[in-house]
Amino acid sequence: MAVCEIWDVRGRLDHPIDYAVNPEKTKNMTSKSKYTSEELQALSDVIKYAANEKKTEKQYFVSGINCSPDSAREEMNIVKKQFTDESKIICYHGYQSFPDGEGSPEIVHKIGIRLAEKMWGDRFQVVVATHLNTNCLHNHFVVNSISFKDGMHYHDNKENLKKLRDLSDDICREYGLSVIKKPEGRKKAYALYQAEKNGLPTRDTVARQAIDEAISMAFTLKDFNKILSDMGYRCCFDPNRKYWTIQGKGWQRPKRLYKLGEDYTNERILERLKENTYSVKFSKFEERGKRAVHMKGRKNQK
Secondary structure: OOEEEEEEEEOOOHHHHHHHOOHHHHOOOOOOOOOOHHHHOOHHHHHHHHOOOOOOOOOOEEEEEOOOHHHHHHHHHHHHHHOOOOOOEEEEEEEEEOOOOOOOHHHHHHHHHHHHHHHHOOOOOEEEEEEOOOOOOEEEEEEEOEOOOOOOEOOOOHHHHHHHHHHHHHHHHHOOOOOOOOOOHHHHHHHHHHHHHOOOOOHHHHHHHHHHHHHHHOOOHHHHHHHHHHOOOEEEOOOOOOOOEEEOOOOOOOEEHHHHOHHHOHHHHHHHHHHHHHHHHHHHHHHHHOOOOOOOOOOOOO
């Protein structure tokens, strides 16, 4: 049974691609790499290492649909410029996670490629990366937000999510893997819990990252609200409300922030914003203290 999710990404195109093809997640964890961590962050190094004929076993599983994995970022940006795309959504990031012990890395990667081809292959550029860093093998998909054929945007809605999951089930059946016969709401919640447990990104983890980034750049609640709004989130930080909420595009309902963890309660968010203010004040004080002080006095005599 493979679990599928997808969501929009706003910001820089390199971030989701770098995450999807992160060598520390896609490499065979039992072998050592000859590259430095900095070199392995480059997508081209990942592909070169994977294609090394001297290796008896491929260490990475990264493929491109309608683009070359080692230049996917540039190719996607070319399409955006060609159609003058000014949308805040730069791509879509999805995953397909398999239960512990189900499927080999090679089979899981083949399934990921098949799914990407059937779901997006006729109109969109996609990077498919299979991660081996958890007990559950999983595929990541980075999909360009606009079509290379006509410049039309991909729509992340209920119909397309259902289509993605149905295609995933069909392909899993072809490979003799299990599928959910009667999915229920509680099973979906459990699947998301398992995804977070295994280090996979979910809407909650993406929301936490957005909140953390916004807090790092804000000094007041007003700043914080504006930065999140610019990221595409709708927020309610009314001091008179018991629970503050955040809602991303495509979410059916707002999420109470305290449910994201103890660092996201109303009180803790205000504390974190105050810490930023104190940090700036201390930094300025330190800067003044480092200024050279000239004192009058006699020179040392020999």
